[in-house]
Amino acid sequence: MxxxxxxxxxxxxxxxxxxxxxxxxxxxxxxxxxxxxxxxxxxxxxxxxxxxxxxxxxxxxxxxxxxxxxxxxxxxxxxxxxxxxxxxxxxxxxxxxxxxxxxxxxxxxxxxxxxxxxxxxxxxxxxxxxxxxxxxxxxxxxxxxxxxxxxxxxxxxxxxxxxxxxxxxxxxxxxxxxxxxxxxxxxxxxxxxxxxxxxxxxxxxxxxxxxxxxxxxxxxxxxxxxxxxxxxxxQQGYSGIHPGLATHEHLPAALFSHIDLIERVYGGSVGPQRFIPHLFHYLKGIPRVKALRRYLGSDVKTLDDLRRTLIEFFQGSFPERPAVEGTGIGFCAAMQAAADPRE
Ligand SMILES: Cc1cc2nc3c(=O)[nH]c(=O)nc-3n(C[C@H](O)[C@H](O)[C@H](O)COP(=O)(O)O)c2cc1C
Missing domain, CATH: 3.20.20.70 (Aldolase class I)
Known part of the structure; x- marks a missing residue:
């Protein structure tokens, strides 16, 4: 074009x-x-x-x-x-x-x-x-x-x-x-x-x-x-007619590449906040995601924490446990806020 x-x-x-x-x-x-x-x-x-x-x-x-x-x-x-x-x-x-x-x-x-x-x-x-x-x-x-x-x-x-x-x-x-x-x-x-x-x-x-x-x-x-x-x-060749099926195939690679790029562009000391609006979209419709959200809401403070948590989640070794009130970086609230489309 x-x-x-x-x-x-x-x-x-x-x-x-x-x-x-x-x-x-x-x-x-x-x-x-x-x-x-x-x-x-x-x-x-x-x-x-x-x-x-x-x-x-x-x-x-x-x-x-x-x-x-x-x-x-x-x-x-x-x-x-x-x-x-x-x-x-x-x-x-x-x-x-x-x-x-x-x-x-x-x-x-x-x-x-x-x-x-x-x-x-x-x-x-x-x-x-x-x-x-x-x-x-x-x-x-x-x-x-x-x-x-x-x-x-x-x-x-x-x-x-x-x-x-x-x-x-x-x-x-x-x-x-x-x-x-x-x-x-x-x-x-x-x-x-x-x-x-x-x-x-x-x-x-x-x-x-x-x-x-x-x-x-x-x-x-x-x-x-x-x-x-x-x-x-x-992506060339991706039909995308059934996004739900494609999700599992592409999701982890896209997530981790995205986090790496955030680190590369904004530097190692940048927190996971930059990723929050995107994470909300990546996780739409994923099974067991509620537990992951609770975990993110309490324990994730750095990009490395985020990577570790997501690796555990995708490997299936993710521990299901209750949220710890009043700690963490406020992922859950921020993810809700990110749900409102702006223009
Ligand atoms: C969160 C969000 C932010 C947007 N920001 C802009 C913007 O800065 N400039 C613009 O021209 N359109 C903006 N748009 C509109 C999009 O560019 C696009 O026109 C609209 O979302 C319709 O396309 P879609 O159905 O593919 O999303 C925004 C849309 C969303 C959802």
């Missing part, structure tokens, strides 16, 4: 997901075979004006090439400057977030609010196009609400402003994650533009990915929640 000057090895892309798509997870997914990976959304204002903290979201290595950095904001000059900073870091592409429905983002006029402010959206895409030579993509929703479905108009406008591809998550901003993604809208976008269209929404396995391509004619498929707890969804 081609996005502007960039040739991807395949057309399966990892979606930007705040709190999840950090460097270790992107590296894991890339190793599994993803054609392209995305950072979570990064504030353009934060990148240009503030501290290293925002910049830390852009940490990358050559191994995950091609990486796209997603930015959000509302001022075209600041967004263009942020895009320049990203290009200078050697990042392969820039994605403009015009689909985020989260209140603190849209109340400032950014994210999905831009679908209701087309003149500003137009200025932003043109300014970024002018500022950088790397490919620029735009990620949109169907529209603001069911009475204002305007993604066809937005996609055509983005193409006219020089965007290299459109990523469409066919739910309205108001819908958040409710209901099913309306794949018919992906097909409509495909008819509205000539640049590549990347479909996104509710792809849980490889069969869904294939079905999305066949039903909509989209050029690429972006996978978000379907990659959480099963990064091997990107």
């Amino acid at each position: 081609q996005i502007g000057t960039l040739t991807l090895q395949n057309n399966l892309l990892l979606a930007p997901m705040a709190g999840y798509t950090d460097l270790p997870f992107r590296l894991l997914v890339k190793r599994c075979g993803a054609g392209m990976v995305f950072t979570e959304m990064v504030s353009a204002h934060g990148l240009v004006y503030s501290n290293g903290k925002t910049g830390a979201y852009l940490a990358t290595t050559k191994e995950e090439f091609p990486l796209s950095a997603q930015i959000f904001g509302v001022d075209e000059c600041i967004i263009a400057e942020a895009a320049r900073c990203i290009q200078e870091r050697g990042i392969a592409a820039i994605d403009l977030n015009m689909g985020c429905p989260v209140r603190k983002v849209v109340k400032k006029g950014a994210g999905a609010a831009l679908m209701n402010a087309l003149p500003l959206a137009q200025k932003i895409i043109k300014a970024v196009r002018k500022a950088v030579t790397v490919p620029v993509t735009v990620k949109i929703r169907s529209g603001w609400d069911s009475r204002s479905i305007n993604c066809g108009t937005v996609a055509a406008m983005a193409q006219d402003c020089g965007a290299d591809a459109i990523i469409i998550h066919p739910r309205t901003a108001r819908q958040l994650f409710a209901g099913a993604a309306d794949w018919a809208i992906i097909r409509e976008i495909k008819h509205a533009v000539t640049i590549p269209v990347i479909g996104n929404g509710d792809v849980k396995n490889r069969a869904d990915a294939l079905r999305m391509q066949i039903e909509t004619g989209c050029d690429g498929v972006m996978i978000g929640r379907g990659a959480l707890g099963q990064p091997w969804i990107f």
